[in-house]
Amino acid sequence: MLEQDIQEVLVTREEIAEAVRKLGQQITQDYQGKELLVVGVLRGAAIFLTDIIREIDLYVEIDFMDVSSYGAGTESSGEVKIIKDLDTKVEGRNILVVEDIIDTGRTLRYLVDLLKYRKANSVKVCALLDKPERRVIKDLVPDYVGLEVPDEFVVGYGLDFDQKYRNLPYIGVLKPELYENA
Ligand SMILES: O=P(O)(O)OC[C@H]1O[C@H](OP(=O)(O)OP(=O)(O)O)[C@H](O)[C@@H]1O
Ligand code: HPA
Numbered sequence: 001m002l003e004q005d006i007q008e009v010l011v012t013r014e015e016i017a018e019a020v021r022k023l024g025q026q027i028t029q030d031y032q033g034k035e036l037l038v039v040g041v042l043r044g045a046a047i048f049l050t051d052i053i054r055e056i057d058l059y060v061e062i063d064f065m066d067v068s069s070y071g072a073g074t075e076s077s078g079e080v081k082i083i084k085d086l087d088t089k090v091e092g093r094n095i096l097v098v099e100d101i102i103d104t105g106r107t108l109r110y111l112v113d114l115l116k117y118r119k120a121n122s123v124k125v126c127a128l129l130d131k132p133e134r135r136v137i138k139d140l141v142p143d144y145v146g147l148e149v150p151d152e153f154v155v156g157y158g159l160d161f162d163q164k165y166r167n168l169p170y171i172g173v174l175k176p177e178l179y180e181n182a
């Protein structure tokens with residue numbers, strides 16, 4: 001059913017699984033002997049977070065923040081709002097912020113600065129997808145990236161259009177007629 005709305009598959013479920021596994025191994029190596037607070041950015045990162053933590057062989061705590069800069073459309077409003085804050089104390093923690101995608105970089109710029117201000121011991125960023133052509137915050141360089149995607153609006157594996165398609169098991173591009181008149 002959902003497949004009928006997809007013009008092109010950009011990343012298959014197997015390619016996602018492989019990218020997630022590699023990221024998890026790298027993070028496990030880099031944080032040897034440390035404990036991690038993994039912060040997922042709702043709602044897009046929820047699916048990626050549940051997969052990647054099972055590829056990280058360390059003591060890991062998880063928490064979530066909900067910040068939003070996109071309305072129903074495909075363009076960032078430029079303004080980041082906190083909808084739900086963390087329940088965990090940040091001071092002294094090694095934090096890995098997990099995101100589904102970095103686009104303009106505004107969401108992560110805001111979050112990284114906030115977590116540093118709250119005196120995290122370290123703050124690193126892990127994004128499944130990076131869309132570097134769209135970056136507005138040029139110095140926002142993620143520490144871990146699964147895959148680069150071209151400048152197209154993508155959906156699936158957590159990424160939505162108008163809150164739909166998050167449950168697609170792969171990453172794809174929607175048929176243009178579906179968002180052109182949104
Ligand atoms: O780099 P940026 O331009 O800031 O864009 C990336 C952010 O935008 C999307 O979230 P969104 O705010 O749409 O909310 P959602 O996660 O609930 O879909 C995506 O999940 C990232 O969090
Ligand atoms: O390409 C995208 N798809 C879905 N949500 C997004 N948020 C930023 N970029 C995207």
Ligand SMILES: [Mg+2]
Nearest residue numbers: 041042043044
């Ligand atoms: Mg998001």
